[in-house]
Amino acid sequence: MKVEKLKIKSYCSILNNKVMLNDQLLFENRETDFSSFIKLAYKKMDTNYPKFFKMDDLSKLGFLAADILLKPLTTDSEKINNIALVFSNSASSLETDRKHQDSIVDKENYFPSPAIFVYTLPNICLGEISIKHKLYSENSFFIFNHFNAGYLYDYATSLINTGKADEVLCGWINSDKEDYEAFLYLVSTEGSITHNKEEIIKLYTTK
Amino acid sequence: MNKTFLSYNNIVSSIGFDSPTVVQNIRKGVSGITLIKDENLFPTPFYASVINSSLLSAAFQPLGSNDEYTRLEQMMIISLDKTLKESGVKLSGRVGLILSTTKGNIDTLDPKHPMPPERAYLGTLGHIIKNHFGFTTEPIVLSNACVSGVLAISIAKRFIAQGTFDQVFIVGSDIVSNFILSGFNSFQAMSSLPCKPYCKQRSGINIGEVAASVLVSTDQDNLVPEAVEVLGEASCNDANHISGPSRTGEGLYRSIQSAFNEAKVGPQHIDYISAHGTATSFNDEMEAIALNRLDLGRVPLNSLKGYFGHTLGGSGLLETIIGMHSLYHNTLYSSMGFTELGVSQPINVIKETTAKNLDYFLKTASGFGGCNTAAVFKKVQS
Numbered sequence: 001m002k003v004e005k006l007k008i009k010s011y012c013s014i015l016n017n018k019v020m021l022n023d024q025l026l027f028e029n030r031e032t033d034f035s036s037f038i039k040l041a042y043k044k045m046d047t048n049y050p051k052f053f054k055m056d057d058l059s060k061l062g063f064l065a066a067d068i069l070l071k072p073l074t075t076d077s078e079k080i081n082n083i084a085l086v087f088s089n090s091a092s093s094l095e096t097d098r099k100h101q102d103s104i105v106d107k108e109n110y111f112p113s114p115a116i117f118v119y120t121l122p123n124i125c126l127g128e129i130s131i132k133h134k135l136y137s138e139n140s141f142f143i144f145n146h147f148n149a150g151y152l153y154d155y156a157t158s159l160i161n162t163g164k165a166d167e168v169l170c171g172w173i174n175s176d177k178e179d180y181e182a183f184l185y186l187v188s189t190e191g192s193i194t195h196n197k198e199e200i201i202k203l204y205t206t207k
Numbered sequence: 208m209n210k211t212f213l214s215y216n217n218i219v220s221s222i223g224f225d226s227p228t229v230v231q232n233i234r235k236g237v238s239g240i241t242l243i244k245d246e247n248l249f250p251t252p253f254y255a256s257v258i259n260s261s262l263l264s265a266a267f268q269p270l271g272s273n274d275e276y277t278r279l280e281q282m283m284i285i286s287l288d289k290t291l292k293e294s295g296v297k298l299s300g301r302v303g304l305i306l307s308t309t310k311g312n313i314d315t316l317d318p319k320h321p322m323p324p325e326r327a328y329l330g331t332l333g334h335i336i337k338n339h340f341g342f343t344t345e346p347i348v349l350s351n352a353c354v355s356g357v358l359a360i361s362i363a364k365r366f367i368a369q370g371t372f373d374q375v376f377i378v379g380s381d382i383v384s385n386f387i388l389s390g391f392n393s394f395q396a397m398s399s400l401p402c403k404p405y406c407k408q409r410s411g412i413n414i415g416e417v418a419a420s421v422l423v424s425t426d427q428d429n430l431v432p433e434a435v436e437v438l439g440e441a442s443c444n445d446a447n448h449i450s451g452p453s454r455t456g457e458g459l460y461r462s463i464q465s466a467f468n469e470a471k472v473g474p475q476h477i478d479y480i481s482a483h484g485t486a487t488s489f490n491d492e493m494e495a496i497a498l499n500r501l502d503l504g505r506v507p508l509n510s511l512k513g514y515f516g517h518t519l520g521g522s523g524l525l526e527t528i529i530g531m532h533s534l535y536h537n538t539l540y541s542s543m544g545f546t547e548l549g550v551s552q553p554i555n556v557i558k559e560t561t562a563k564n565l566d567y568f569l570k571t572a573s574g575f576g577g578c579n580t581a582a583v584f585k586k587v588q589s
Contacts, residue, residue: 092311092329092350097386101316104389107250117390118450118575121309123351127576130444136461138442139578140362143348145330151347151371155362158369164441164465 006160007191008199012068013207014061014182020207021068034180038064049132056096056119057180059128062087062173065182066129069169074133084138084165085126086155091176092143093122125173138165147172149200156187183207209425211364211437212587215294216528219286220417220515221256224266230532233540234560238514240401240413249388254401256415256516257383258282277312277322279382282418284339287378290420291340294429296374298342303372306333306348307359307379308520314384336378353574354442355379356523357582361440363423373425379524380418387414396487404484404510404542405491405556407549412485415516419524433535435584439470445577452489456497458579459571463501470583472567474502479539479568481530484510485517490573495550504553513543523572534565534586
């Protein structure tokens, strides 16, 4: 097993109506709810991907945060990037699950929709990112009660050390009731921040 | 690097509450799929593989109160209890717990359910199972659509190789719920008859429920006779569509190729393929294409969906355990429901249960979100 000293190349967060890349504020809008905010952020980031509007809130959140980190790496459409996606959260796809449940609870008013049902899996967000960035790579979606830096650290390290991925996009994307939070970081052999549990916790808590 | 093995195992299903009974029923050609009439689950009668509730309650009684645990939790606990006790493994900070599920306690979102809707949080489910058995490590819940069960094995192996754990117990399960049935029905993916994977007359899936559990370990001294070594595994996305498989089977093709590379095997080594075979038109066709791209069209193959239906987060683990027993008994089990090839590429679907010397098998799975997983297992020589 080759063991390399891994780094955190970049990180991005979306919460409290702010979009941050590393320690730089990319966008802020305090006036709006999540649905309007994320659309404004999408426009500001020049994302240009109409499928975005069909996604549920969890996928929009994860897609946009991932796009900010991956865009500089995947501009060359000929190059195949082996970047694994390892995401986690506490609410899985419950926001969309509740919508699907509402559509079937009343037999007199029964309207389940495939466009909603497909988003009742948290890993659909990983599929959306994989399609946009042509990633034929490892995908895993974990559910923890709280952000678990230890497991993410071990798992990302293992994927790179065993050659299953060159880089790993890791983190936490959660959308539940009125709350949302995204924090993603790119683990690589390059970068200036040491990849260890303490640094991950520090970046997560100071985001 | 240490070898990783799958050892003690259990299946709780509509055709038995332990692996040997389930395998015996498969050998006899017994399917768990029946016509269910239950308006709380679906407005009209439907075919599914559902565990008998009285048998489930009776089996759970010695382990806890029926009122305090959901149906899914009871299934998971019955299964894991057997695997854990038989293994004799003492729980410590070196023993991990992985739960593989797509929807967990999703039935508790229904206002008529006696439990509060907060029970649907998958982390809560993880902690209920952890606390019931007294695991001391944080549970890892994997929710990665229909590849979860096979991917959970890969993840256990990777955490062990990384030094996080010495041994990992995996329990995989989902239940038949009105949530799932209404959703797959909205996709027009449900068959109005018992499902027929790879068959010309196939018309979609049946949903099923199981709980399956296994011990993943590097301990060569604590193996069951049907134990297998995990030789190689990989998971690749199609990068193509969120609710339909790639027409070229790209992700599955890459997953198998990568798993072969790690296992240092080629198509000539594989004695048996335990495929995904949901019996939808697109899935089965995609698999046939991917397998042929890898020169695996002649290898005997089955889908076990004709016995259990599609058991979602439990399916990959369930089918891997049957594969372990298949190798141990040197028997290829028939692919229930199959009569006439209905895919465009040649594949060797097992029509009748037959004896054959088996050493290596390939397990594959594919799911929503474009995910695919493959793993190669080798019989442990006794």
